[in-house]
Amino acid sequence: MIATMERLHLTHPLHFIVGLTLWSVWFVTVYGGHAVACAVIPPDPEQGAFTLVNAMLLVVSLAAAGLLATLAWGCCRIAKHHQGRLLFNAVVSAGLYLFSALGVVFTAMPIVGLPPCL
Numbered sequence: 001m002i003a004t005m006e007r008l009h010l011t012h013p014l015h016f017i018v019g020l021t022l023w024s025v026w027f028v029t030v031y032g033g034h035a036v037a038c039a040v041i042p043p044d045p046e047q048g049a050f051t052l053v054n055a056m057l058l059v060v061s062l063a064a065a066g067l068l069a070t071l072a073w074g075c076c077r078i079a080k081h082h083q084g085r086l087l088f089n090a091v092v093s094a095g096l097y098l099f100s101a102l103g104v105v106f107t108a109m110p111i112v113g114l115p116p117c118l
Contacts, residue, residue, distance in 0.1 A: 005078065010071070010078045011079075012089065013089055015071075015089070018071075018097075019068060019093070022064065022067065022068060022100060026064040026104055030061065030107075033057070034053065034116065037117075038053070041053075051116055054116055057108070057111050057116075061112070065105050069098070071093075072094045072098040073094075076094045079091050
């Protein structure tokens with residue numbers, strides 16, 4: 001795990017946009033997948049929130065939040081070993097990854113808690 005984090009070069013400025021890009025890819029995937037699932041195999045409205053569609057959205061959302069949180073944790077670990085600009089890059093990247101992970105959590109809560117295809 002640590003070797004993987006070192007290979008990602010988490011002090012690189014590219015990580016300023018990677019977290020928000022991953023969040024936007026997750027957003028398009030989840031809401032697009034939700035719309036397609038509702039058009040192709042709409043679940044019975046009497047099932048409530050416990051449907052296969054919501055379960056799949058929950059799995060994708062947990063995976064995205066876990067990935068973003070792991071990247072934030074990795075940036076925090078790498079930041080301890082650097083100073084100056086590299087420290088700044090790692091800390092800002094960690095904050096943006098954490099912000100994106102919280103964005104996934106807060107956006108996914110209504111998806112998972114409400115019946116799909118209303």
